[in-house]
Amino acid sequence: MPTDLPSAEPRTGPILKALSMPLPSRTRLAALFVALTVGALGVTTWASGHGSAQPQVAPEAAVRPSVTEGSVVQLVAHPDDDLFFMNPDLSRSIATGVKVTTVYLTSGESDGRNEAHSPHLEDPAAPADRAAYAEARQNGIRAAYAEMATGSRTSAWRRAAVPTAGGGSAEVDVLLARPEVNLVWMQLREARSISGDNPDSLRGLWDAKVPALGSQLTSGTPVRAPFSYTKDQAVDAIAGVLERYRPTTVRTQDPTPGRAEGGGAFHDHQDHMYGARFVQAATERYARSTGRPHFTVQNYVSYPNSALPPVLDPRTAEEKLGYLKTYAWTDREDWCGSPAGCGDRKTATRPTGAGWNRAIRYSRGEGTTWMTEGVPGRLWAFAVLDGRMAYWSRSGPQGSWEGPNLLTGTGMDTGATAARLPDGRIAVFGTRTTLGATPQAYGRTLVYAVQAAPGGAFGPWQSLGTPDTADISGTSAISAPAVSVDADGRMTAYVRDSRRTLRLRTQTSPGGTFGAWQSLGGKGLQGDPVTATDAAGRTHVYAATATSVLAWTRPAPGAPLGGPFPTGLPTGTGPLSAAAEGGGVRLYFRLPGTGTVATTLATSDAPAPRFSPVTEAGGTGGYGGVGAAGPLLAGRAGAGTVGVTTTAPATAAAGSGSGSASASAGAPVWRESQMLFTGSPAAVAEPDGTAVAAALGLDAGLHVLSAPSPGSEPVNSRPPLPWHRAVTARTTAQAAAPDTAAAAERRP
Structure with missing residues (x-):
């Protein structure tokens, strides 16, 4: 997402803060989902090196009411693409207790300055620290996910480095209070431009303008050695994540947003588009594996939401905005103790995005004539x-x-x-x-x-x-x-x-x-x-x-x-x-x-x-x-x-x-x-x-x-x-x- 995003008031409190409090009907339902399903589902935790197959449904289950089952893997280009473009699907999936894993293809390091884009806040002379800014975004994401899952942004995580099928390493974070919630950080270099033709990017790697794309490690990551991927290795690495987590639902961005009128720039961020193409290639490779469950793919609209009417009702939009404010570290409280910062201050200037907190759209599969x-x-x-x-x-x-x-x-x-x-x-x-x-x-x-x-x-x-x-x-x-x-x-x-x-x-x-x-x-x-x-x-x-x-x-x-x-x-x-x-x-x-x-x-x-x-x-x-x-x-x-x-x-x-x-x-x-x-x-x-x-x-x-x-x-x-x-x-x-x-x- 663009990082030149206007301060907003801190969030008043997570919707699942206490089940004993009066809750809106949507939240009561989410809490009920947790009670009904979380204890019965297996957990796939890559960091601890083991997994479980999909629950087998007994024959008589066909006459029982359906509840949310399965496992979800989301793959996005940048930290916050999930919060802006896949919520409230994301928070509701977490609330049900199904396994939810989000994979971030790039570190989202931008210009390396974790400050709001505002003339009176920016210090042009401040040194850029891309590793630190990427770490701050990780801290903000962990806080938002912890809040969605437990009601507390400070809920603890276990962070570990694991080898990938592409020959590099990834960081895997497991939420200790809800170990079915995992984050996977591939830590590739981002394009650092919405549409600029930068060869060192996912777009450049896909289009064969560079033989390999290097990593951008965050300052606090347990991954120690830099690495790079060829196009084929990047596809292997992503497919390997799918093989580890065995999703039944894959969520990703739109690989074909089209060009703006007149045939100029794409309607979307190039990392969103080309990251989704890498995911397409990886799901095709993963589909050739055996012993896995069936899976579906859901594509999400990103930037084009800016020019379209709001979708969500006010309460849902406010709930979504609350998680974005947590990610954006709007209160500036040093709750995480990280020198890099506890969230993405660039987003703090406009946590709504370009109206994205009120939108969610699928770019494929919305028809009803199937x-x-x-x-x-x-x-x-x-x-x-x-x-x-x-x-x-x-x-x-x-x-x-x-x-x-x-x-x-x-x-x-x-x-x-x-x-x-x-x-x-x-x-x-x-x-x-x-x-x-x-x-x-x-x-x-x-x-x-x-x-x-x-x-x-x-x-x-x-x-x-x-x-x-x-x-x-x-x-x-x-x-x-x-x-x-x-x-x-x-x-x-x-x-x-x-x-x-x-x-x-x-x-x-x-x-x-x-x-x-x-x-x-x-x-x-x-x-x-x-x-x-x-x-x-x-x-x-x-x-x-x-x-x-x-x-x-x-x-x-x-x-x-x-x-x-x-x-x-x-x-x-x-x-x-x-x-x-x-x-x-x-x-x-x-x-x-x-x-x-x-x-x-x-x-x-x-x-x-x-x-x-x-x-x-x-x-x-x-x-x-x-x-x-x-x-x-x-x-x-x-x-x-x-x-x-x-x-x-x-x-x-x-x-x-x-x-x-x-x-x-x-x-x-x-x-x-x-x-x-x-x-x-x-x-x-x-x-x-x-x-x-x-x-x-x-x-x-x-x-x-x-x-x-x-x-x-x-x-x-x-x-x-x-x-x-x-x-x-x-x-x-x-x-x-x-x-x-x-x-x-x-x-x-």
Whole structure:
């Protein structure tokens, strides 16, 4: 992060300071998670040289309510990237008692001066001490993590040096009071510039501008001997950390943030971007190891949050800010006794960052269309595990779930889009990153696979390429696709390109080849586009911007898609969801600053759609996409867990417009689970009216919930069945084999 960040008042106290004190509901839930799970989970402690396998789930556990399980490894470029861009996911994971390890690729040494960037505070003549400043940042991080885990920033750590698989050494810190919380310091040299072309950097190492990148050891580290890594050694070192900790969830930054308008600098810090590319390479290498659990990858937006609406509600944003103030050492009390200082004073001038304490966004995997029905009653759910597309299937309404089964082909990015063809076959779309033998070969393409017969095996992956044809390595920021299918079975894929406009490719005939990329225009699109087809066969496509939503409509099958049309809808926080509803399409999104789910019904008798007044779906806020099916909504609740409501939002007065109408006194009740998850939930309505929701837990397992069809009684009077794991845990060896009936993969 930039270190020229305005003093703020010290934090009033950690939320878990004393369980006997009156606590907000979110905190009570976090404390409950600790009580329920921390004593039962194994601990992987690299520093002490031993580990434990993932807990084996008993067969009868499938009917028990899901709680947060698994292990998390976060890999970031700099100390504080986790606090700014991965919280509150981070603090909530720690609160549940799951194993949490954060890996810092660089020391974040900057200019070596641990003072706020302010003319009256800076001393240009003061000597730079990069080792000391890096140590101060370590002290601040340890304090923030200790506070998140124990309520006290002074909780003790054990620090040790360990050899890495790359031939160097890393520092590993273990929180003694909560030994499942570990910090790993790789201590590589940072770029010391947001965008400057400095060869001695992760970017220079990735682009082969230097043969090796050296270390920047901190002043207090137990690592004594400097070292350097070649590109391959750096990948080995990171993969070795993954092998030690055996995560089920990997969190990292965005490897493809795209370039600023005009093709200039990247939208993000170069260390964030190229550090994430090293993590991509390391996860691909780690995926080839045996005996590990399945894992998912979640990518986070960093600097681009500055230009987007706030996501978090005020209480959550203040909680996040408190940990940042601890890291920034805003009170200047010498609690740590380190000559280097007890935190990062550069951050103390603006601990909110550029509004980052109010934001958290995923750059991949926010779609809600990864589950669908094939032949009546048979459900299919998709997610990327171990860099490969995985699927689960349920044979019928009373049948059991099976999976995960892995399709052939590696390099798949987080996120999947499932589409049903008229005969009941399923097509799955995603994007794939090719690392390439040279830096210029790095790039992302859109791919898809289709079942040969309803309920049968999937055919080979086929490539639709990318709408970005220049500067592939720098502009591979295409979104995940939205997919529509017309009555004849002709598929159309829509993506946001790196210029943030909308593009499409459509089949020339059902089952045939796709035509060329077409441009649909738009400007400043964010996130993934969404699409749905109403009862009259009209196709609707929507994409969010930083201030509203743009629309495109196809008035009849075979007609050209019109738009973009301004909708006049209010600003949302990012991901959209769309579901057909009678003669229209219902949109769901979240309102800035509260995270409340809002909805509107779009109808399209004319080229441009009309919208009913926006209504709110109750609840205590949250963030991320919302899965919708019939009366069921599923999304991230205020506590970060997966929550559901089983009634439609309050109906507003008839008419059109963009104003927001609050839900009535009978607003939907959101029921929160005890499970944290990745991405966004999906939901499907079955013919009998039952709605099924699915979410991917931090354990990389599919978890499902069924809501009964509404009868004469109010829907909310009967709670849905609890979230539970769809399939009992399986080892990698049991599930590593690909779909055996799949044909050999066809490479682009």
